[in-house]
Amino acid sequence: MSFKRDDMLDTYLLETSQILEELQTVVLKYKDEPAFPEDAVDEIFRHMHTMKGSAGFMMFEQLNALAHKTEDVFFYIREHKPEGVNQKDLVALVLKVSDFIQGELDRLSEGEVADTDSGALIEELDEFLKHISKDDAEDERKASSGASTQIYIAPKDTKASHYFQIYITYTRDTKLANVHAYKVVHALKGVAEEIKYSPSTILSDEKSSDEILDQGFKILLKSHSPKKKIDEIVSAGYETRSISIIEIDASRFKAGFKLFGVDAPIAAKQTEVATEYVPGDFVVHADAPGGGKVLAKDSAAAKSKSNHVNIEVSQMDKLSDLIMKLVSAEKKLSDDKTAEKVKKLTGDIQDIVMNMRLVPMTNIFLRMNRIIFEASRKMDKDIECSIIGDEVRADRGIVEHIADPLMHMVRNSADHGIEPSSVREAAGKPAKGKITLKAEIKNGELLVSVSDDGAGLNREKILNKAKEKGLTDKNRKDSDYTDEEVWKFITLPGFSTNANITEFSGRGVGMDVVVTSIEQIGGTLDITSKAGKGSTMTMRFPL
Amino acid sequence: MRILLAEDDFVTRKFMMNFLSKYGDCDVTVDGMEAVDAFLLAHEEGEPYDLVCLDIMMPVMDGYQALIGIRNIEKEREIPKDKAVKVIMATALNEEKNVKTAFDLGCTIYSGKPINQDRFEQALKKLGLID
Incomplete structure (x- = not known):
């Protein structure tokens, strides 16, 4: 059974996930500051306010309440500017809220309901609010009730509609074929969302009987029921000679009886013009029975969207211009000169389309920033994250693909690379560690790297481990191995040198998985490392 | 509570009447124009409706036009916003554009069809129309 996702739900999901993204950006930007600056507090407050409103509108009560409470926290901070708020706790709390909402969005997009109890998290927010406001007099924010003034209720049934073309012929001697025809219509009414039939005068005009015997009886049906069900209903013997039931698409249904029986598939769906309804x-115009409802303005074709992509308008414009040119050139394809032109235009179109597939690294880097924040909290290390070249754009496929390997490398750096503050200070390094994420395009390659200023890889330890695992060549001395060769060992299956397995990285599956994943899309991994100074792992992808 | 229902399809009308009658006295019209007439009449008789339930696709005047008509009557009678009648659009039209248009015109609840009765009731509660 196919499902048509509700249009409003789609919009809600898209808008809310965009807000969550912005929310994370602003929160992570100030995670290392002593407090959020005023404009950031304002922004977070606004995001919460918007999400509260839209959740109320969709009647997602749990999300509505959660956003409401978070909004309260930031309302208090905005109005009272309390001192001594633990920034790290606040950041962690907001991220928790953001995760909770994201979780519900995921559930919704799986077709589930968003009713996970947010009570515990709300309580946590309440605790936090009480904590930061304990010195101030009780100053309950005037409960601007969370109720929205406008509410949307999704239809109960989200099953997709099916469209059918039904053609019935009757044997020559059938009496009152029009009545037989009407019986079919009547039987179908129970499952019909919309039904049109021809001739449409079956009840009012007895002559329609002859027309039916001559030309057959045609029905167009829109229904939630699958073809099997329609087959059952129609086949139940009404003195028919032949019955044909074909599932058609919505545009064909809309086209009415003009295209009835036309086998060629309807040409590609028309792009919908974004006009507003007025x-x-x-207004439904009175119409002969069976003609179906005819609207003053026929409503736009059914569409089903599942994947939203934001595309720059200028690029869309360019693309449609090019296509127009291509189409007109195509008509005159007889001579070589135009053939040449078409070739060029096609090339240009390809470039544009390739360009549309490009996305910046920003989001994925931001996610890594988040991982570093959490890792540093959990492991009690002080780590800052520096991002270079997040505006570099790469193919959507590559960017999505490298998320996992990148995450693993970042975790490795946070876990094994960066030393605890005390160790760092003893070694004369700044207490705060640093992980740098960098993307650049160089010599026709996309380079994405993770560097840390940690302890660096331990050559001796790796070599010993490699020997233990029988990975080395017995005829070579340790010193024969170049650093690069040594680092290569850690990318082999089952290689892990850290005795301490933590939540964040290292279970012996790791770098080999990373490398395999990178190679899958034609990339390679370079490792450089210097004892005491840190390591850099660079992924290279040909463009 | 006084309820006005405008719905042109017989089967749906019967269903909606049954459903809404649980919450109050339900008057029925079959097109948008009649609905606006009934709304005005109720005001003139000093017994305005508390809830108006409009289909969108209807003869003579569609649900949008009826909604404008209703809001204009309220404006003309200087009825404050918080006293304005709650208008529910109940319709099988479910594109974002449809919903947006309805809310821009001042609809209170937009409910897709088939109606999710639990949610519908929940929304009425939220608006304080029922306990």
């Missing part, structure tokens, strides 16, 4: 568009 009152009066949906």
Whole structure:
């Protein structure tokens, strides 16, 4: 069974996930500061306010309440500017809220309901609020009730509609074929969302009987029921000679009886023009029975979207211009000169389309920043994250693909690379560790790297481990191995040198998985490392 | 509570009447124009409706036009916003554009069809129309 996701739900999901992204950006930007600056507090407050509103509108009560409470916290901070708020706790709390909402969004997009109890998290927020406001007099924010003034209720049934073309012929001697035809219509009414039939005068005009015997009886049906069900209903013997039931698409249904029986598939769906509806568009004109409802303005074709992509308008414009040119050139393809032109235009179109597939590294880097923040909290290390070249754009496929390997490398750096503050200070390094994420395009390659200023890889330890695992060549001395060769060992399956397995990295599956994943899309991994100074892992992808 | 229902399809009308009658006295019209007439009449008789439930696709005047008509009557009678009648659009039209248009015109609840009765009731509660 196919499902048509509700249009409003789609919009809600898209908008809310965009807000969550912005929310994370602003929160992570100030995670290392002593406090959020005023404009950031404002922004977070606004995001919460918007999410509260839209959740209320969709009647997602748990999300509505959660956003409401978070909004309260930031309302208090904005109005009272309390001192001594633990920034790290606040950041962690907001990220928790953001995760909770994201979790519900995921559930919703799986077709589930968003009713996970947010009570515990709300309580946590309440505790935090009480904590930061304990010195101030009780100053309950005037409960601007979370109720929205406008509410949207999704239809109960989200099953997709099916469209059918039904053609029935009757044997020559059938009496009152029009009545037989009407019986079919009547039987179908129970499952019909919309039904049109021809001839449409079966009840009012007895002559329609002859027309039916001559030309057959045609029905167009829109229904939630699958073809099997329609087959059952229609086949139940009404003195028919032949019955044909074909599932068609929505545009064909809309086209009415003009295209009835036309086998060629309807040409590609028309791009929908984004006009707004105006009152009066949906006036139903009285029509002969069976003609179906005819609207003052026929409503736009059914569409089902599942994947939203934001595309720059200028690029879309360029693309449609090019296609227009291509189409007109195509008509005159007879001579070589135009053939040449078409070739060029096609090339240009390809470039544009390739460009549309490009996305910046920003989001994925931001996610890594988040991972570093959490790792540093959990492991009690002080780590800052520096991002270079997040505006570099790469193919959507590559960017999505490198998220996992990148995450693993970042975790490795946070876990094994960066030393605890005390060790760092003893070694004369700044207490705060640093992980740098960098993307650049160089010599036709995309380079994405993770560097840390930690302890660096331990050559001796790796070599010993490699020997233990029988990975080395017995005829070579340790000193024969170049650093690069040594580092290569850690990318082999089952290689892990750290005795301490932590939540964040290192279970012996790791770098080999990373490398395999990178190689899958034609990339390679370079490792450089210097004892005491840190390591850099660079992924290279040809463009 | 006084309820006004505008719905042109017989089967749906019967269903909606049954459903809404649980919450109050339900008057029925079959097109948008009649609905606006009934709304005005109720005001003139000093017994305005508390809830108006409009289909969108209807003869003569569609639900959008009826909604404008209703809001204009309220404006003309200088009825404050918080006293304005709650208007529910109940319709099978479910594109974002449809919903947006309805809310821009001042609809209170937009409910897709088939109606999710639990949610519908929940929304009425939220608006304080029922306990």
